[in-house]
Amino acid sequence: MSYETREIADRLREAREAKQLSQRELSRLAGVPQAQISRIESNSVDLRLSSLVALASALDLEIALVPRKAVPAVKSITRQTTDRTVIQPPAIGKEMQQLQKAIRALQIEAPTLPELDELRKAAASLQRLQIDTRYLSHLRSLRHTIERARSTEQWRGIFEAANSMRALRNQIAHFEPASEQRNANRPAYSLDEEDDDA
Amino acid sequence: MSYETREIADRLREAREAKQLSQRELSRLAGVPQAQISRIESNSVDLRLSSLVALASALDLEIALVPRKAVPAVKSITRQTTDRTVIQPPAIGKEMQQLQKAIRALQIEAPTLPELDELRKAAASLQRLQIDTRYLSHLRSLRHTIERARSTEQWRGIFEAANSMRALRNQIAHFEPASEQRNANRPAYSLDEEDDDA
DNA sequence: AACTTTGATGTTTTTTACGATATCACAGAA
DNA sequence: TTCTGTGATATCGTAAAAAACATCAAAGTT
Numbered sequence: 001m002s003y004e005t006r007e008i009a010d011r012l013r014e015a016r017e018a019k020q021l022s023q024r025e026l027s028r029l030a031g032v033p034q035a036q037i038s039r040i041e042s043n044s045v046d047l048r049l050s051s052l053v054a055l056a057s058a059l060d061l062e063i064a065l066v067p068r069k070a071v072p073a074v075k076s077i078t079r080q081t082t083d084r085t086v087i088q089p090p091a092i093g094k095e096m097q098q099l100q101k102a103i104r105a106l107q108i109e110a111p112t113l114p115e116l117d118e119l120r121k122a123a124a125s126l127q128r129l130q131i132d133t134r135y136l137s138h139l140r141s142l143r144h145t146i147e148r149a150r151s152t153e154q155w156r157g158i159f160e161a162a163n164s165m166r167a168l169r170n171q172i173a174h175f176e177p178a179s180e181q182r183n184a185n186r187p188a189y190s191l192d193e194e195d196d197d198a
Numbered sequence: 199m200s201y202e203t204r205e206i207a208d209r210l211r212e213a214r215e216a217k218q219l220s221q222r223e224l225s226r227l228a229g230v231p232q233a234q235i236s237r238i239e240s241n242s243v244d245l246r247l248s249s250l251v252a253l254a255s256a257l258d259l260e261i262a263l264v265p266r267k268a269v270p271a272v273k274s275i276t277r278q279t280t281d282r283t284v285i286q287p288p289a290i291g292k293e294m295q296q297l298q299k300a301i302r303a304l305q306i307e308a309p310t311l312p313e314l315d316e317l318r319k320a321a322a323s324l325q326r327l328q329i330d331t332r333y334l335s336h337l338r339s340l341r342h343t344i345e346r347a348r349s350t351e352q353w354r355g356i357f358e359a360a361n362s363m364r365a366l367r368n369q370i371a372h373f374e375p376a377s378e379q380r381n382a383n384r385p386a387y388s389l390d391e392e393d394d395d396a
Numbered sequence: 397a398a399c400t401t402t403g404a405t406g407t408t409t410t411t412t413a414c415g416a417t418a419t420c421a422c423a424g425a426a
Numbered sequence: 427t428t429c430t431g432t433g434a435t436a437t438c439g440t441a442a443a444a445a446a447c448a449t450c451a452a453a454g455t456t
Contacts, residue, residue, distance in 0.1 A: 002248065004251045005247055005248065033445060034404095035403095036444065036445080042403095042404080046246045046248045048244045048444080053200070053202045062266055064261075064262045064263075065206065065262075066260050067259060071260050073275045074272050077272055078262070078268055078272075098455095220431075221434095222431085231416070232433085233414095233417085233436095236433060236434055245414090296425090
């Protein structure tokens with residue numbers, strides 16, 4: 001496809017990756033088949049507006065028709081508002097991903113669990129800090145706690161996990177105060193979900 | 199079609215009308231059949247991205263994927279940048295439309311005429327002022343001059359018309375200085391060209 | 397090594413936009 | 427009135443996207 005559509009395709013992929021979603025997950029959220037998403041992102045189809053809207057809105061984006069003159073200003077605003085994600089060391093990034101995955105799995109299994117929200121918030125809040133690799137084992141055991149709780153259906157474990165996670169967050173925030181509020185101007189949301197679909 | 203696409207369709211129509219283009223003219227510019235434009239504006243098709251891009255770019259618009267959070271800011275910018283046109287008294291509006299039509303006709307007949315650009319600029323500049331109905335006859339005779347020049351191919355008439363138009367503009371700007379740059383709250387539409395395609 | 401996830405690609409069938417063309421009613425202007 | 431431009435529709439054939447599968451190789455995890 002043409003060059004103007006390329007940018008749109010790229011923006012979609014970036015947005016998806018920024019939200020740490022796989023094509024399949026996005027597919028579920030947007031109701032667009034994964035195969036189609038792959039083709040769209042590689043700019044090999046002339047997609048219909050309905051598909052674009054579905055994907056965009058699943059990614060918290062909106063389609064705007066902007067006067068050419070306003071494009072630079074809009075880009076600047078967009079950049080400002082765009083996820084400024086804390087970049088974690090690779091090992092930490094991976095582990096956080098696993099952790100999110102565990103939480104998602106839990107959510108599927110026990111969607112009504114009230115502690116679940118706590119857990120998600122704590123994870124989101126943790127995600128916003130720069131985490132040193134020395135906390136890797138903490139994260140891992142945190143995840144194990146969650147997984148164990150899930151498999152045994154001992155929901156108390158979730159409660160404990162949420163507590164430990166908050167404690168960890170506070171500890172990191174305390175020892176590494178510089179990294180907190182690194183994004184002073186904008187709240188931004190790095191990887192938190194804020195609102196998952198149910 | 200759905201509700202989110204409605205807005206896009208509306209934006210397209212607004213942009214077209216703000217540029218004083220008929221569906222057929224836009225059709226020519228964008229290479230999209232008039233019938234299709236009608237369907238699109240009435241939101242009765244799920245148009246392909248390529249069509250959207252074609253129309254948008256003919257209308258000097260660009261498609262942007264904006265984070266939800268940034269939407270208000272972007273709207274504000276867009277509004278700011280959007281041609282805010284003066285709302286003329288009906289009679290003046292009609293006459294200005296006729297005048298634009300005459301210029302367009304001329305453009306088709308003698309596209310290479312160098313005075314034509316002058317003429318267009320003068321008309322655009324005039325358009326930006328609030329024109330009192332007492333200038334109606336001026337406008338009308340201005341138009342007649344242009345039409346006569348066109349039919350007789352006496353291109354000198356164009357030159358004169360451009361001059362008179364500039365003079366008229368200055369006179370109005372002088373007697374009605376308050377109305378200049380009176381960008382009311384409503385962008386509305388009305389008439390403005392700002393920059394045409396070449 | 398066995399297993400899972402991810403993104404890409406292929407196939408088939410169904411749906412739909414698109415382009416071309418032709419009207420049509422309506423509104424203005426001559 | 428007559429003529430012209432406008433926007434909305436209708437029909438038809440073609441092309442293409444979309445949906446629903448199924449794989450598959452690569453990379454990662456356990």
